[in-house]
Amino acid sequence: MKWFVSILLVTLFAPLTFAQKKLLIDVKGTSLQELMNLKITSLSKKSEPLSEAPAAVYVLTRDDIIRSGANHLPEVLRYVPGVEVARISATQWAISIRGFNSNSANKLLVMIDGRSVYSPLYSGVLWEEKDVLMDDVERIEVVRGPGGTLWGANAVNGVINIITRSARDAEGSHIKVGAGRVEKGIVQLRHEQAVTDHQFVRVYGKFTDREESPAAENDSDKGQLAMGGFRWDIVDQFWGNLTVQGDVYHSELGGGFVSATREGRDGRGHNLLLNWKLKANPRQNHKLLFYFDHTTLETSLSDRRDIWNLEYQLQQQWGRNEFVIGAGYRYLTDDVTGSDLFSVAPQKRSDEIINVFLQNDTAFQGNTLHLILGSKFEHNNYTGDEWQPSIRLAKIWGDFMVWGAWSRAIRVPSRLEHDIVSPFLTGNQTAVSEESDFYEIGMRYQHHTQWQTDLSLYYGEYEHLLSVEIPMLANNISGRNLGLELSSQVQLLNNWLLRLNYTYTRLLMETAAGSLDTSTEANIEGRSPRHMAQLISFLDLSPQWQLNSYIRFFDELAAEQTDHYVVFDLALSWQLHPAGRLQLVGRHLGDAKHREWSSPESQVEQEVMLMTSWSF
Numbered sequence: 001m002k003w004f005v006s007i008l009l010v011t012l013f014a015p016l017t018f019a020q021k022k023l024l025i026d027v028k029g030t031s032l033q034e035l036m037n038l039k040i041t042s043l044s045k046k047s048e049p050l051s052e053a054p055a056a057v058y059v060l061t062r063d064d065i066i067r068s069g070a071n072h073l074p075e076v077l078r079y080v081p082g083v084e085v086a087r088i089s090a091t092q093w094a095i096s097i098r099g100f101n102s103n104s105a106n107k108l109l110v111m112i113d114g115r116s117v118y119s120p121l122y123s124g125v126l127w128e129e130k131d132v133l134m135d136d137v138e139r140i141e142v143v144r145g146p147g148g149t150l151w152g153a154n155a156v157n158g159v160i161n162i163i164t165r166s167a168r169d170a171e172g173s174h175i176k177v178g179a180g181r182v183e184k185g186i187v188q189l190r191h192e193q194a195v196t197d198h199q200f201v202r203v204y205g206k207f208t209d210r211e212e213s214p215a216a217e218n219d220s221d222k223g224q225l226a227m228g229g230f231r232w233d234i235v236d237q238f239w240g241n242l243t244v245q246g247d248v249y250h251s252e253l254g255g256g257f258v259s260a261t262r263e264g265r266d267g268r269g270h271n272l273l274l275n276w277k278l279k280a281n282p283r284q285n286h287k288l289l290f291y292f293d294h295t296t297l298e299t300s301l302s303d304r305r306d307i308w309n310l311e312y313q314l315q316q317q318w319g320r321n322e323f324v325i326g327a328g329y330r331y332l333t334d335d336v337t338g339s340d341l342f343s344v345a346p347q348k349r350s351d352e353i354i355n356v357f358l359q360n361d362t363a364f365q366g367n368t369l370h371l372i373l374g375s376k377f378e379h380n381n382y383t384g385d386e387w388q389p390s391i392r393l394a395k396i397w398g399d400f401m402v403w404g405a406w407s408r409a410i411r412v413p414s415r416l417e418h419d420i421v422s423p424f425l426t427g428n429q430t431a432v433s434e435e436s437d438f439y440e441i442g443m444r445y446q447h448h449t450q451w452q453t454d455l456s457l458y459y460g461e462y463e464h465l466l467s468v469e470i471p472m473l474a475n476n477i478s479g480r481n482l483g484l485e486l487s488s489q490v491q492l493l494n495n496w497l498l499r500l501n502y503t504y505t506r507l508l509m510e511t512a513a514g515s516l517d518t519s520t521e522a523n524i525e526g527r528s529p530r531h532m533a534q535l536i537s538f539l540d541l542s543p544q545w546q547l548n549s550y551i552r553f554f555d556e557l558a559a560e561q562t563d564h565y566v567v568f569d570l571a572l573s574w575q576l577h578p579a580g581r582l583q584l585v586g587r588h589l590g591d592a593k594h595r596e597w598s599s600p601e602s603q604v605e606q607e608v609m610l611m612t613s614w615s616f
Helices: 002-019 032-036 062-068 073-077 415-419 520-526
Strands: 056-061 083-087 093-097 108-112 137-144 158-164 172-180 183-194 199-210 223-236 240-253 265-281 284-298 302-318 321-337 348-364 369-380 384-397 400-411 434-447 451-469 472-493 496-511 531-540 545-554 565-577 580-589 607-615
Touching (some): 056 062, 062 073, 062 137, 062 545, 062 565, 073 083, 093 108, 093 158, 183 607, 496 520
Antiparallel strands (some): 056 137, 083 093, 137 158, 172 183, 172 607, 183 199, 199 223, 223 240, 240 265, 265 284, 284 302, 321 348, 348 369, 369 384, 384 400, 400 434, 434 451, 451 472, 472 496, 531 545, 545 565, 565 580
C-alpha cells in the first residue's frame, strides 16, 4: 500500500508541479507525432507509416525500451496491449497474443531482424535463450492478428519483430552494469566504430546472473546467460545497404517447469545473418535475406539443430498498384536424442520448406482508399501444400482511418507432435495443420499531436487444433476467439505523456464427438486472461531526470489456478553526466509474491535494481 500511495502521488502531482516552472521539453523519441510518423516493416514487408498501417499494430520505440529499464525482452513486452506475458519460473516465460498461452505458445511468430526464433521442436519460443542487448534495439514491432500471408506458417495470432540499430547510429564504447534482488548481476559492453566513410562495425557482449524464484528448491530455476556478437553495416549509394551480423550464446538454467527430469538445462548456439537492400529506382526495391542458425539444447531431450534460410523480395510500384513479391527456401536438420521417458523417431531428420508470396496494394480515391490482396503458398514435409490468403481494406480521412481484414493462417505440427515416442503417448504422422480464419475491424485516430487512439475488434475461428487422444495425438478440437484491443495516448503536457492499454479476450473451445481429450479444451480457455490493462506514464522532471511508472492489471488464469493481480513498475533515471546515466528500477511493487502460473516457481517477488551506464 505504501508503494501504491507513493506512485500515485508522484504520478499525479509531480507533472503539475514541474509544469508551473514552464519546463518545455518534449518526451524525446516518444512524442505522438514522432510515433505516428514512424516507419514500420513487419505488417507488409515494406516501409510504411504506422499511422497508415491497416492492422492492429503497436510499436515499442528505443526510447520506450530505455525508459522501462528492461534488460530482457519479456519484461518490456508486458507493456504491449494484447500481449500475454506470464513468468513460469525465474528464467522461463509464457508469452502469446490473443490467447493460447503456454510455456511453448505455438501461435506466435517471433523474429530478430527477420531471423525466426520459433522452435521447430517444441513449436514455440524459448525466451530464456533468445536474448538481445536491449540498448541496441531500435524498435519492437508487434502485429496482433494473422501474419501468414507474408511471414508463413505459425504466424497465426501475431508477429513480434525485434529490429536492432544500425552500427552507424553511434560511435564509441558503452558499458552498462547493474545488480538487484532478483537480477543478481548484469554486464553489457558495446563498441561501435566507423571503419570507412561507408562501413561501420559494432561488437558487443552481455552477461546476466538471475537468482532463483522464492518458491524454488535447490537452485532449480536460477540461471546464467552469456552472449556476444557483431554487426557490420556497409552503406553504398550504388550497391545498396548490406548488413552482416552474428551472435553466439551459452545459457545454464535450472530445471524449472519445463524440464521433466528437473536436472537443469544447457543451451548453446550461434547464428550468422546477411541482409542486403537495394533501391534500384524510386519505384523498385530489392531485398535478399540469408541466415544460418545452429542451436543445441540439453535437457530431458538433447536437440542439435541447423537451419539454413534464404529469402528474396521485390517491391515494385506500377501505377496505383504496389506489389510485394517474394520467394524463400529453408533447410532444417536435427539430431534429437531421447531419454528413458520419451524420445523421437527417427532420431535424425532433414526437412525443406519452400514458399512464394504475392501481395498487391491498390490505391483509389487519391490514395485514401486501399485494397490489399495477398496470399502465400508454402510446401513443407509435414502437411504438404498450404495456402494462406488475406484481404484488407482501409479508408483514410485525414487523421482518421478505418480498416477491415480477413486472413487465413496455419500452424504446422512440431517435430515432437509428429515423431514423439513414449510408453504413454505417440506422435501423429498423419496430423494436419491447425487452421484459423480471422475477421478484424479497426480504427485509428490522431488529434494533432495531443491525443491518439487505436481500437481493433476481432473474431477468429479455429479448426483441427491439437488434442491428446491417449495413446496418440490428434486434431479434434475447434473453437472461436473474440476480443477487443484499445490503446490510447495523450500528451497532457510537453513533458508528460500518458498511455492506456486495455484488452478483452474470450476463447470458446469445443472437443469433437468421440474425443478422449478431457483437459485441453479447458486448458486453452483457462490460460488466457479475460481482461488486461496497463496505465503508463512517461514524465520528464527536468532535462536530467525522468520518472516512468507502469500500473499493470492481469486477470485470473483458471487453468493455472492463479488470481488476478495489480502491480506497479517504476523506473527513475538520472542523466548525471552527458556520458553517464543512473537508473533505479522497481518491478512487481504492491503485490508481493503473487503467482503468474501454476508452478511454485512462478511466484514473483518485488524486484529492485540499480543500473549505471557510461559512454566514452
